[in-house]
Amino acid sequence: MDRNFIMERIPHRPPFLWLDRVLELTDSAIRAETTVPAELDIFKGHYPAYPIMPGVLLCEAVFQAGALLIAETMRGREEINGVPVLTRILGAKFKREVRPGDTIEIAASLQEQVGPAWFLKGSVQVGGKTAVQVEFACALKKEA
Numbered sequence: 117m118d119r120n121f122i123m124e125r126i127p128h129r130p131p132f133l134w135l136d137r138v139l140e141l142t143d144s145a146i147r148a149e150t151t152v153p154a155e156l157d158i159f160k161g162h163y164p165a166y167p168i169m170p171g172v173l174l175c176e177a178v179f180q181a182g183a184l185l186i187a188e189t190m191r192g193r194e195e196i197n198g199v200p201v202l203t204r205i206l207g208a209k210f211k212r213e214v215r216p217g218d219t220i221e222i223a224a225s226l227q228e229q230v231g232p233a234w235f236l237k238g239s240v241q242v243g244g245k246t247a248v249q250v251e252f253a254c255a256l257k258k259e260a
Contacts, residue, residue, distance in 0.1 A: 117141065122148075125187040126180060127199055131156075134177035135184065135222065145225040146185040150177065154216035169214040174248045175205070178238035182224040182254060186234050189226070190256075198256035200234065206251035214242050232256055 117138035123129065136150040152169055159167035183200040214220055224238035232255045240248040 122184060125191070126183045128180055128183075132176075133180070134173065135180050138184070139221070141185070141188060143189060143226075144185075146181050146188075146223065148177075148181050148184070148222045149219060150222065151219045152214060152216055156216070159216055167216050169216075169218075171208070171210045171248060174210075174214060174220070174240045175208055175250050175252075177220070177222045177240060178224055178248065178250050179252060179254075181222045182234075182236045182238060182252065185224055185226060185236070186254060186256075198258045200254040201257040202252060203233070203255045204253040206235075206253065208248065208250040210248055212242055212245055212247040214240065214247050218242050220247065227251075 119133070119136060121138060122133070122135050134150055135148045138146065138148050140147040158170065162168065162170055179202050186200040221241045222238065224236050226234060226236055228235045234254045236254065237251040239246055239250070
């Protein structure tokens with residue numbers, strides 16, 4: 117499942133789309149992948165002598181995977197009118213650096229749904245090792 121599949125389901129677009137392809141998608145979990153472009157302008161200012169991907173953007177990749185999971189879960193339901201929007205970050209742990217050119221695997225899984233709130237947790241792995249772990253919540257917001 118490529119970027120077209122992703123962009124049909126969530127509103128994010130380049131240069132702020134952090135998912136390239138979906139590797140696996142179930143009712144309660146998603147695994148996606150992206151390659152961090154070495155030419156991103158971010159690297160000119162974020163530790164230019166030793167460029168690393170900002171942790172907040174790694175979290176954003178997880179949040180986008182979670183939004184995609186929710187959007188796909190809700191697909192076809194008539195009562196749904198809106199897009200998943202981040203409402204809470206419950207915790208984040210940064211364990212490894214992600215560098216320009218790295219391919220990362222992004223995972224998110226649904227822990228619980230309570231009314232309009234969706235509670236998820238996710239991670240980013242680089243080289244098969246955990247770079248980021250984060251728990252978060254989303255709610256559906258109507259598009260303007």
